[in-house]
Amino acid sequence: MNIFKGIKEDEIKHLLDCTNAVTKSFKKNEIIIHQGQKINSIGYIIKGCVKISRTNFDGSEITVAYAQKDETFAETFALANKQSIVYVTAKEDSCISFINVNKIISTCPKNCTFHKKILENLLRTISSKNLVLQEKIEILSQKTLKDKILLLLQKYKQETNKEIFKLPFSREEIATYLGVNRTALSRELSKLKSEGIIDFEKNLFKIK
Amino acid sequence: MNIFKGIKEDEIKHLLDCTNAVTKSFKKNEIIIHQGQKINSIGYIIKGCVKISRTNFDGSEITVAYAQKDETFAETFALANKQSIVYVTAKEDSCISFINVNKIISTCPKNCTFHKKILENLLRTISSKNLVLQEKIEILSQKTLKDKILLLLQKYKQETNKEIFKLPFSREEIATYLGVNRTALSRELSKLKSEGIIDFEKNLFKIK
DNA sequence: AAATATCTGTTGCACAGGCAACGAATTAAA
DNA sequence: TTTAATTCGTTGCCTGTGCAACAGATATTT
Numbered sequence: 001m002n003i004f005k006g007i008k009e010d011e012i013k014h015l016l017d018c019t020n021a022v023t024k025s026f027k028k029n030e031i032i033i034h035q036g037q038k039i040n041s042i043g044y045i046i047k048g049c050v051k052i053s054r055t056n057f058d059g060s061e062i063t064v065a066y067a068q069k070d071e072t073f074a075e076t077f078a079l080a081n082k083q084s085i086v087y088v089t090a091k092e093d094s095c096i097s098f099i100n101v102n103k104i105i106s107t108c109p110k111n112c113t114f115h116k117k118i119l120e121n122l123l124r125t126i127s128s129k130n131l132v133l134q135e136k137i138e139i140l141s142q143k144t145l146k147d148k149i150l151l152l153l154q155k156y157k158q159e160t161n162k163e164i165f166k167l168p169f170s171r172e173e174i175a176t177y178l179g180v181n182r183t184a185l186s187r188e189l190s191k192l193k194s195e196g197i198i199d200f201e202k203n204l205f206k207i208k
Numbered sequence: 209m210n211i212f213k214g215i216k217e218d219e220i221k222h223l224l225d226c227t228n229a230v231t232k233s234f235k236k237n238e239i240i241i242h243q244g245q246k247i248n249s250i251g252y253i254i255k256g257c258v259k260i261s262r263t264n265f266d267g268s269e270i271t272v273a274y275a276q277k278d279e280t281f282a283e284t285f286a287l288a289n290k291q292s293i294v295y296v297t298a299k300e301d302s303c304i305s306f307i308n309v310n311k312i313i314s315t316c317p318k319n320c321t322f323h324k325k326i327l328e329n330l331l332r333t334i335s336s337k338n339l340v341l342q343e344k345i346e347i348l349s350q351k352t353l354k355d356k357i358l359l360l361l362q363k364y365k366q367e368t369n370k371e372i373f374k375l376p377f378s379r380e381e382i383a384t385y386l387g388v389n390r391t392a393l394s395r396e397l398s399k400l401k402s403e404g405i406i407d408f409e410k411n412l413f414k415i416k
Numbered sequence: 417a418a419a420t421a422t423c424t425g426t427t428g429c430a431c432a433g434g435c436a437a438c439g440a441a442t443t444a445a446a
Numbered sequence: 447t448t449t450a451a452t453t454c455g456t457t458g459c460c461t462g463t464g465c466a467a468c469a470g471a472t473a474t475t476t
Binding site: 187 | 422423424425426427434
Protein backbone atom coordinates (compact mmCIF):
# COMPACT_ATOMS: atom_id res chain seq x y z
CA MET A 1 0.00 0.00 0.00
CA ASN A 2 1.16 3.50 -0.82
CA ILE A 3 -0.73 6.68 -1.47
CA PHE A 4 -0.51 6.34 -5.23
CA LYS A 5 -1.60 2.75 -5.43
CA GLY A 6 -4.09 2.19 -8.23
CA ILE A 7 -3.35 5.54 -9.79
CA LYS A 8 -1.82 5.83 -13.22
CA GLU A 9 1.60 7.35 -13.87
CA ASP A 10 0.27 10.38 -15.71
CA GLU A 11 -2.32 10.98 -13.03
CA ILE A 12 0.41 10.93 -10.40
CA LYS A 13 2.27 13.52 -12.39
CA HIS A 14 -0.90 15.55 -12.68
CA LEU A 15 -1.41 15.32 -8.94
CA LEU A 16 2.11 16.38 -8.11
CA ASP A 17 1.42 19.36 -10.34
CA CYS A 18 -1.93 20.36 -8.98
CA THR A 19 -0.72 20.10 -5.37
CA ASN A 20 2.43 22.08 -6.13
CA ALA A 21 4.57 19.21 -4.84
CA VAL A 22 8.24 20.03 -4.37
CA THR A 23 10.89 17.40 -5.04
CA LYS A 24 14.30 17.56 -3.37
CA SER A 25 17.43 15.43 -3.22
CA PHE A 26 19.27 14.50 -0.06
CA LYS A 27 22.71 13.03 0.48
CA LYS A 28 23.28 10.06 2.78
CA ASN A 29 22.97 11.07 6.46
CA GLU A 30 21.50 14.44 5.51
CA ILE A 31 18.64 15.59 7.69
CA ILE A 32 15.34 15.75 5.82
CA ILE A 33 13.12 16.91 8.65
CA HIS A 34 14.36 18.48 11.86
CA GLN A 35 12.85 17.86 15.24
CA GLY A 36 10.61 20.83 15.97
CA GLN A 37 10.14 21.77 12.32
CA LYS A 38 6.61 22.83 11.37
CA ILE A 39 5.19 20.33 8.92
CA ASN A 40 2.40 20.74 6.39
CA SER A 41 3.55 18.36 3.69
CA ILE A 42 3.93 14.63 3.70
CA GLY A 43 7.16 13.20 2.40
CA TYR A 44 6.93 10.70 -0.44
CA ILE A 45 10.09 8.73 -1.13
CA ILE A 46 10.84 8.75 -4.86
CA LYS A 47 14.24 7.17 -4.36
CA GLY A 48 16.26 5.96 -1.37
CA CYS A 49 15.54 5.12 2.24
CA VAL A 50 15.07 7.18 5.40
CA LYS A 51 15.29 6.71 9.13
CA ILE A 52 12.69 8.23 11.44
CA SER A 53 13.95 8.77 14.96
CA ARG A 54 13.82 11.11 17.91
CA THR A 55 16.06 12.39 20.63
CA ASN A 56 15.28 11.16 24.08
CA PHE A 57 15.39 13.68 26.89
CA ASP A 58 18.58 12.03 28.13
CA GLY A 59 20.11 12.73 24.73
CA SER A 60 20.03 9.18 23.41
CA GLU A 61 18.36 8.25 20.15
CA ILE A 62 15.08 6.37 19.78
CA THR A 63 14.44 4.77 16.43
CA VAL A 64 10.80 5.07 15.46
CA ALA A 65 10.81 3.44 12.03
CA TYR A 66 12.41 3.14 8.64
CA ALA A 67 10.72 4.02 5.37
CA GLN A 68 11.65 3.16 1.80
CA LYS A 69 10.89 3.98 -1.81
CA ASP A 70 7.18 4.58 -2.51
CA GLU A 71 6.46 4.99 1.18
CA THR A 72 5.51 8.20 2.95
CA PHE A 73 6.47 9.80 6.23
CA ALA A 74 5.42 12.73 8.43
CA GLU A 75 1.74 12.27 7.53
CA THR A 76 0.76 12.59 11.16
CA PHE A 77 2.39 15.96 11.69
CA ALA A 78 1.30 17.24 8.31
CA LEU A 79 -2.31 16.39 9.03
CA ALA A 80 -2.20 18.05 12.43
CA ASN A 81 -0.18 20.90 10.93
CA LYS A 82 2.14 20.41 13.87
CA GLN A 83 5.80 20.57 14.65
CA SER A 84 7.58 17.31 14.10
CA ILE A 85 8.58 15.43 17.22
CA VAL A 86 10.84 13.21 15.14
CA TYR A 87 13.66 13.89 12.80
CA VAL A 88 14.07 12.16 9.47
CA THR A 89 17.45 11.43 7.97
CA ALA A 90 18.46 9.91 4.66
CA LYS A 91 19.95 6.46 5.18
CA GLU A 92 21.27 6.64 1.64
CA ASP A 93 21.15 9.22 -1.15
CA SER A 94 17.44 9.89 -1.50
CA CYS A 95 14.89 11.84 -3.44
CA ILE A 96 11.75 13.08 -1.72
CA SER A 97 8.55 14.71 -2.95
CA PHE A 98 6.79 16.93 -0.44
CA ILE A 99 3.06 16.99 -0.99
CA ASN A 100 0.89 19.51 0.77
CA VAL A 101 -1.61 17.46 2.70
CA ASN A 102 -4.32 20.13 2.74
CA LYS A 103 -4.39 20.05 -1.03
CA ILE A 104 -4.96 16.33 -0.88
CA ILE A 105 -7.83 16.72 1.50
CA SER A 106 -9.50 19.72 -0.06
CA THR A 107 -11.43 19.24 -3.26
CA CYS A 108 -9.15 19.65 -6.20
CA PRO A 109 -9.94 22.87 -8.12
CA LYS A 110 -9.28 21.00 -11.35
CA ASN A 111 -11.63 18.33 -10.07
CA CYS A 112 -9.24 15.40 -10.41
CA THR A 113 -11.20 12.17 -10.21
CA PHE A 114 -8.35 10.39 -8.45
CA HIS A 115 -8.36 12.81 -5.53
CA LYS A 116 -10.77 10.60 -3.68
CA LYS A 117 -8.59 7.60 -4.35
CA ILE A 118 -5.57 9.37 -2.89
CA LEU A 119 -7.51 10.30 0.20
CA GLU A 120 -8.55 6.70 0.69
CA ASN A 121 -4.98 5.53 0.11
CA LEU A 122 -3.70 8.05 2.62
CA LEU A 123 -6.21 6.74 5.13
CA ARG A 124 -5.04 3.17 4.59
CA THR A 125 -1.40 4.18 4.71
CA ILE A 126 -1.74 5.91 8.05
CA SER A 127 -3.84 3.06 9.30
CA SER A 128 -1.20 0.50 8.44
CA LYS A 129 1.43 2.65 10.16
CA ASN A 130 -0.70 2.26 13.19
CA LEU A 131 -0.24 -1.48 12.97
CA VAL A 132 3.51 -1.10 12.60
CA LEU A 133 3.62 1.02 15.73
CA GLN A 134 1.54 -1.52 17.58
CA GLU A 135 3.96 -4.23 16.59
CA LYS A 136 6.81 -2.20 17.98
CA ILE A 137 4.88 -1.71 21.20
CA GLU A 138 4.36 -5.45 21.40
CA ILE A 139 8.07 -6.05 21.04
CA LEU A 140 9.01 -3.37 23.56
CA SER A 141 6.49 -4.78 26.01
CA GLN A 142 8.31 -8.07 26.24
CA LYS A 143 9.83 -8.49 29.65
CA THR A 144 13.14 -10.03 28.74
CA LEU A 145 15.61 -9.23 26.01
CA LYS A 146 15.36 -12.83 24.90
CA ASP A 147 11.64 -12.45 24.24
CA LYS A 148 12.17 -9.15 22.45
CA ILE A 149 14.70 -10.69 20.12
CA LEU A 150 12.60 -13.77 19.42
CA LEU A 151 9.50 -11.71 18.68
CA LEU A 152 11.41 -9.42 16.36
CA LEU A 153 12.87 -12.39 14.51
CA GLN A 154 9.49 -14.08 14.26
CA LYS A 155 7.96 -10.97 12.73
CA TYR A 156 10.74 -10.73 10.19
CA LYS A 157 10.41 -14.36 9.39
CA GLN A 158 6.69 -13.89 8.76
CA GLU A 159 7.34 -10.85 6.62
CA THR A 160 9.89 -12.51 4.41
CA ASN A 161 8.25 -15.92 4.61
CA LYS A 162 11.63 -17.65 4.37
CA GLU A 163 13.41 -20.11 6.64
CA ILE A 164 16.59 -18.07 6.48
CA PHE A 165 15.94 -14.37 6.42
CA LYS A 166 18.00 -11.23 6.47
CA LEU A 167 17.79 -8.40 8.96
CA PRO A 168 18.83 -5.27 7.07
CA PHE A 169 20.21 -3.62 10.21
CA SER A 170 23.47 -3.44 12.06
CA ARG A 171 23.65 -4.80 15.59
CA GLU A 172 23.69 -1.25 16.85
CA GLU A 173 20.52 -0.45 14.93
CA ILE A 174 18.76 -3.54 16.20
CA ALA A 175 19.74 -2.69 19.76
CA THR A 176 18.48 0.87 19.37
CA TYR A 177 15.21 -0.36 17.90
CA LEU A 178 14.76 -2.75 20.80
CA GLY A 179 15.79 -0.06 23.25
CA VAL A 180 18.58 -2.18 24.74
CA ASN A 181 22.31 -2.16 25.08
CA ARG A 182 24.24 -3.38 22.06
CA THR A 183 26.62 -5.66 23.95
CA ALA A 184 23.71 -7.15 25.86
CA LEU A 185 22.11 -7.90 22.51
CA SER A 186 25.28 -9.61 21.28
CA ARG A 187 25.51 -11.62 24.46
CA GLU A 188 21.88 -12.74 24.23
CA LEU A 189 22.19 -13.61 20.54
CA SER A 190 25.21 -15.78 21.28
CA LYS A 191 23.36 -17.42 24.12
CA LEU A 192 20.32 -18.16 21.96
CA LYS A 193 22.64 -19.62 19.36
CA SER A 194 24.49 -21.85 21.85
CA GLU A 195 21.13 -23.01 23.20
CA GLY A 196 20.18 -24.04 19.67
CA ILE A 197 17.12 -21.78 19.60
CA ILE A 198 18.30 -19.67 16.72
CA ASP A 199 21.15 -19.66 14.29
CA PHE A 200 22.77 -16.74 12.55
CA GLU A 201 25.69 -15.70 10.43
CA LYS A 202 26.18 -11.98 10.08
CA ASN A 203 22.74 -10.60 9.22
CA LEU A 204 21.23 -13.89 8.14
CA PHE A 205 19.03 -15.47 10.79
CA LYS A 206 17.16 -18.70 11.29
CA ILE A 207 14.73 -19.77 14.00
CA LYS A 208 14.81 -23.45 14.86
CA MET B 209 -11.15 15.40 17.62
CA ASN B 210 -13.68 12.70 16.90
CA ILE B 211 -15.19 11.45 13.68
CA PHE B 212 -18.36 13.50 14.09
CA LYS B 213 -16.67 16.76 14.93
CA GLY B 214 -18.24 19.65 13.08
CA ILE B 215 -21.24 17.63 12.08
CA LYS B 216 -24.73 18.47 13.30
CA GLU B 217 -26.77 16.16 15.51
CA ASP B 218 -29.38 15.38 12.88
CA GLU B 219 -26.71 14.75 10.29
CA ILE B 220 -25.06 12.26 12.64
CA LYS B 221 -28.38 10.51 12.97
CA HIS B 222 -28.76 10.53 9.23
CA LEU B 223 -25.28 9.06 8.86
CA LEU B 224 -25.88 6.29 11.39
CA ASP B 225 -28.95 5.49 9.34
CA CYS B 226 -27.41 5.52 5.91
CA THR B 227 -24.46 3.38 7.03
CA ASN B 228 -26.73 0.90 8.81
CA ALA B 229 -24.87 1.46 12.06
CA VAL B 230 -25.71 -1.01 14.82
CA THR B 231 -25.74 0.11 18.43
CA LYS B 232 -25.19 -2.34 21.27
CA SER B 233 -24.87 -2.19 25.06
CA PHE B 234 -22.15 -3.88 27.06
CA LYS B 235 -21.86 -4.59 30.77
CA LYS B 236 -18.71 -3.77 32.70
CA ASN B 237 -15.89 -6.23 31.86
CA GLU B 238 -17.84 -7.63 28.95
CA ILE B 239 -15.78 -8.31 25.83
CA ILE B 240 -16.70 -6.05 22.93
CA ILE B 241 -14.23 -7.35 20.39
CA HIS B 242 -12.44 -10.66 20.63
CA GLN B 243 -8.88 -11.23 19.56
CA GLY B 244 -9.02 -12.82 16.12
CA GLN B 245 -12.49 -11.49 15.31
CA LYS B 246 -12.93 -10.27 11.74
CA ILE B 247 -13.61 -6.54 11.80
CA ASN B 248 -15.34 -4.37 9.22
CA SER B 249 -16.87 -1.72 11.45
CA ILE B 250 -15.30 0.89 13.64
CA GLY B 251 -16.59 1.18 17.19
CA TYR B 252 -17.89 4.57 18.28
CA ILE B 253 -18.36 4.98 22.02
CA ILE B 254 -21.77 6.50 22.71
CA LYS B 255 -21.45 5.94 26.44
CA GLY B 256 -18.82 4.48 28.73
CA CYS B 257 -15.16 3.60 28.48
CA VAL B 258 -13.22 0.69 27.00
CA LYS B 259 -9.85 -0.93 27.35
CA ILE B 260 -7.89 -2.09 24.31
CA SER B 261 -5.40 -4.81 25.06
CA ARG B 262 -3.84 -7.97 23.75
CA THR B 263 -2.60 -11.27 25.01
CA ASN B 264 1.11 -11.74 24.88
CA PHE B 265 2.40 -15.10 23.69
CA ASP B 266 3.48 -15.88 27.24
CA GLY B 267 -0.15 -15.38 28.28
CA SER B 268 0.28 -12.01 30.02
CA GLU B 269 -1.72 -8.95 29.07
CA ILE B 270 -0.44 -5.92 27.18
CA THR B 271 -2.49 -2.77 27.48
CA VAL B 272 -2.58 -0.90 24.19
CA ALA B 273 -4.82 2.02 25.06
CA TYR B 274 -8.01 3.24 26.67
CA ALA B 275 -10.83 4.97 24.82
CA GLN B 276 -13.76 6.99 26.11
CA LYS B 277 -17.06 8.52 25.09
CA ASP B 278 -17.04 10.04 21.59
CA GLU B 279 -13.87 8.20 20.70
CA THR B 280 -13.52 5.37 18.24
CA PHE B 281 -11.61 2.10 18.20
CA ALA B 282 -10.76 -0.73 15.80
CA GLU B 283 -10.45 1.69 12.87
CA THR B 284 -7.22 0.05 11.79
CA PHE B 285 -8.65 -3.44 11.52
CA ALA B 286 -11.87 -2.21 9.98
CA LEU B 287 -10.01 -0.35 7.26
CA ALA B 288 -7.83 -3.34 6.48
CA ASN B 289 -10.86 -5.60 6.84
CA LYS B 290 -8.65 -7.72 9.04
CA GLN B 291 -8.90 -9.87 12.11
CA SER B 292 -8.38 -7.91 15.30
CA ILE B 293 -5.10 -8.54 17.04
CA VAL B 294 -6.44 -6.83 20.16
CA TYR B 295 -9.46 -7.41 22.30
CA VAL B 296 -11.65 -4.64 23.56
CA THR B 297 -13.44 -4.83 26.89
CA ALA B 298 -15.89 -2.47 28.58
CA LYS B 299 -14.25 -0.83 31.59
CA GLU B 300 -17.71 0.23 32.68
CA ASP B 301 -21.23 -0.23 31.33
CA SER B 302 -20.94 1.07 27.80
CA CYS B 303 -22.87 1.71 24.66
CA ILE B 304 -21.18 1.31 21.28
CA SER B 305 -22.21 2.11 17.71
CA PHE B 306 -20.60 -0.01 15.05
CA ILE B 307 -20.21 1.86 11.79
CA ASN B 308 -19.28 0.05 8.63
CA VAL B 309 -16.12 1.71 7.45
CA ASN B 310 -16.61 0.89 3.77
CA LYS B 311 -19.82 2.88 3.81
CA ILE B 312 -17.91 5.83 5.17
CA ILE B 313 -15.33 5.61 2.44
CA SER B 314 -17.62 4.88 -0.46
CA THR B 315 -19.69 7.69 -1.84
CA CYS B 316 -22.97 7.85 -0.03
CA PRO B 317 -25.87 6.75 -2.25
CA LYS B 318 -28.01 9.48 -0.71
CA ASN B 319 -25.17 11.85 -1.48
CA CYS B 320 -24.72 13.18 2.08
CA THR B 321 -22.68 16.36 1.98
CA PHE B 322 -21.03 15.54 5.30
CA HIS B 323 -19.58 12.28 4.03
CA LYS B 324 -16.41 14.05 3.02
CA LYS B 325 -16.21 15.67 6.42
CA ILE B 326 -16.43 12.29 8.14
CA LEU B 327 -13.71 10.91 5.95
CA GLU B 328 -11.45 13.81 6.85
CA ASN B 329 -12.30 13.39 10.53
CA LEU B 330 -11.54 9.71 10.35
CA LEU B 331 -8.21 10.53 8.79
CA ARG B 332 -7.37 12.93 11.59
CA THR B 333 -8.59 10.52 14.23
CA ILE B 334 -6.38 7.70 13.04
CA SER B 335 -3.54 10.12 12.63
CA SER B 336 -3.79 11.31 16.20
CA LYS B 337 -3.89 7.70 17.39
CA ASN B 338 -0.59 7.39 15.70
CA LEU B 339 0.75 10.08 17.97
CA VAL B 340 -0.64 8.35 21.03
CA LEU B 341 1.10 5.14 20.03
CA GLN B 342 4.33 7.02 19.48
CA GLU B 343 4.08 8.47 22.94
CA LYS B 344 3.71 5.03 24.37
CA ILE B 345 6.74 3.89 22.41
CA GLU B 346 8.68 6.80 23.82
CA ILE B 347 7.75 5.78 27.34
CA LEU B 348 8.54 2.11 26.75
CA SER B 349 11.88 3.06 25.22
CA GLN B 350 13.10 4.59 28.46
CA LYS B 351 15.88 2.54 29.89
CA THR B 352 14.99 2.69 33.56
CA LEU B 353 11.71 2.32 35.36
CA LYS B 354 12.36 5.67 36.98
CA ASP B 355 12.49 7.38 33.58
CA LYS B 356 9.38 5.55 32.42
CA ILE B 357 7.43 6.73 35.43
CA LEU B 358 8.66 10.30 35.20
CA LEU B 359 7.86 10.53 31.49
CA LEU B 360 4.38 9.12 32.04
CA LEU B 361 3.73 11.58 34.84
CA GLN B 362 5.04 14.48 32.77
CA LYS B 363 2.74 13.61 29.92
CA TYR B 364 -0.24 13.44 32.25
CA LYS B 365 0.74 16.71 33.83
CA GLN B 366 0.88 18.33 30.39
CA GLU B 367 -2.48 16.84 29.47
CA THR B 368 -4.27 18.04 32.58
CA ASN B 369 -2.21 21.21 32.88
CA LYS B 370 -2.46 21.07 36.67
CA GLU B 371 0.15 20.97 39.42
CA ILE B 372 -1.64 18.12 41.13
CA PHE B 373 -3.16 15.68 38.71
CA LYS B 374 -4.98 12.40 38.89
CA LEU B 375 -4.00 9.17 37.22
CA PRO B 376 -7.26 7.29 36.59
CA PHE B 377 -5.57 3.91 36.85
CA SER B 378 -4.80 1.39 39.55
CA ARG B 379 -1.19 0.57 40.31
CA GLU B 380 -1.66 -2.71 38.52
CA GLU B 381 -2.93 -0.92 35.42
CA ILE B 382 -0.05 1.54 35.43
CA ALA B 383 2.43 -1.30 35.76
CA THR B 384 0.81 -3.19 32.89
CA TYR B 385 0.85 -0.09 30.73
CA LEU B 386 4.54 0.45 31.47
CA GLY B 387 5.22 -3.23 30.98
CA VAL B 388 6.79 -3.65 34.39
CA ASN B 389 6.21 -5.52 37.61
CA ARG B 390 3.68 -3.96 39.94
CA THR B 391 5.78 -4.28 43.08
CA ALA B 392 8.76 -2.81 41.29
CA LEU B 393 6.54 0.13 40.38
CA SER B 394 5.50 0.59 44.00
CA ARG B 395 9.10 0.40 45.13
CA GLU B 396 10.22 2.98 42.57
CA LEU B 397 7.32 5.31 43.36
CA SER B 398 8.19 5.20 47.05
CA LYS B 399 11.82 5.85 46.22
CA LEU B 400 10.98 8.83 44.03
CA LYS B 401 8.81 10.15 46.83
CA SER B 402 11.52 9.74 49.48
CA GLU B 403 14.00 11.45 47.15
CA GLY B 404 11.60 14.37 46.92
CA ILE B 405 11.27 14.13 43.15
CA ILE B 406 7.57 13.45 43.17
CA ASP B 407 4.77 13.37 45.69
CA PHE B 408 1.61 11.34 45.63
CA GLU B 409 -1.36 10.30 47.68
CA LYS B 410 -3.40 7.47 46.23
CA ASN B 411 -3.97 8.44 42.60
CA LEU B 412 -3.10 12.11 42.97
CA PHE B 413 0.39 12.95 41.80
CA LYS B 414 2.68 15.93 41.82
CA ILE B 415 6.07 16.48 40.20
CA LYS B 416 8.41 18.75 42.12
C1' DA C 417 49.62 -2.69 1.27
C1' DA C 418 49.25 -0.02 5.29
C1' DA C 419 46.64 2.71 8.19
C1' DT C 420 42.32 3.95 10.00
C1' DA C 421 37.66 3.56 11.11
C1' DT C 422 33.67 0.83 11.93
C1' DC C 423 31.33 -3.22 13.42
C1' DT C 424 30.78 -7.21 16.30
C1' DG C 425 31.52 -10.35 20.09
C1' DT C 426 33.40 -11.34 24.98
C1' DT C 427 33.70 -10.77 29.79
C1' DG C 428 33.67 -8.86 34.75
C1' DC C 429 31.15 -6.03 37.59
C1' DA C 430 27.32 -3.64 39.60
C1' DC C 431 22.72 -2.78 40.18
C1' DA C 432 17.84 -2.36 38.43
C1' DG C 433 14.02 -4.77 38.53
C1' DG C 434 11.33 -9.47 38.38
C1' DC C 435 9.32 -12.59 41.59
C1' DA C 436 7.54 -14.53 45.88
C1' DA C 437 5.78 -13.93 50.31
C1' DC C 438 3.69 -11.12 53.45
C1' DG C 439 0.93 -7.56 55.96
C1' DA C 440 -1.81 -3.43 56.05
C1' DA C 441 -5.40 -0.75 54.14
C1' DT C 442 -9.42 -0.30 51.57
C1' DT C 443 -13.61 -1.92 49.41
C1' DA C 444 -17.33 -5.16 48.59
C1' DA C 445 -20.22 -8.81 50.03
C1' DA C 446 -22.65 -11.55 53.50
C1' DT D 447 -20.67 -5.91 61.93
C1' DT D 448 -18.13 -9.64 60.22
C1' DT D 449 -16.06 -11.84 56.43
C1' DA D 450 -14.08 -11.97 52.15
C1' DA D 451 -11.88 -9.86 48.30
C1' DT D 452 -9.08 -6.45 46.28
C1' DT D 453 -5.48 -3.10 46.22
C1' DC D 454 -1.15 -1.35 47.63
C1' DG D 455 3.36 -1.14 49.82
C1' DT D 456 7.55 -3.62 51.78
C1' DT D 457 11.39 -6.63 51.72
C1' DG D 458 14.79 -10.48 50.54
C1' DC D 459 16.60 -12.93 46.96
C1' DC D 460 18.37 -13.62 42.48
C1' DT D 461 18.62 -12.93 37.58
C1' DG D 462 18.90 -9.95 33.54
C1' DT D 463 20.99 -6.35 31.51
C1' DG D 464 23.61 -1.78 31.33
C1' DC D 465 28.24 -0.34 31.17
C1' DA D 466 33.23 -0.29 30.56
C1' DA D 467 37.15 -2.21 28.59
C1' DC D 468 39.01 -4.91 25.25
C1' DA D 469 40.02 -7.86 21.00
C1' DG D 470 39.19 -9.60 16.58
C1' DA D 471 36.97 -9.02 12.11
C1' DT D 472 35.61 -6.25 8.38
C1' DA D 473 35.25 -2.16 5.62
C1' DT D 474 37.15 2.22 4.07
C1' DT D 475 40.70 5.44 3.02
C1' DT D 476 45.26 6.83 1.81
